[in-house]
Amino acid sequence: MRRGYEIRDDQWDQIKHLLLPERKRQGGRIDKDNRMMLNAMLWIARSGAS
Secondary structure (H helix, E strand, O other), X not given: OOOOOOOOHHHHHHHXXXXXXXXXXXXXXXXXXXXXXXXXXXXXXXXXXX
């Protein structure tokens, strides 16, 4: 379930190439980690949290 501050899949597809290039890592979770970090930054920006 997507929360209100998280970006939608179509939005992520449009911007994911702008982030650092993927590195090969066991588990292959680079995209998810980048998306999670972006969602965290959006939450801070929208909520005013420090």
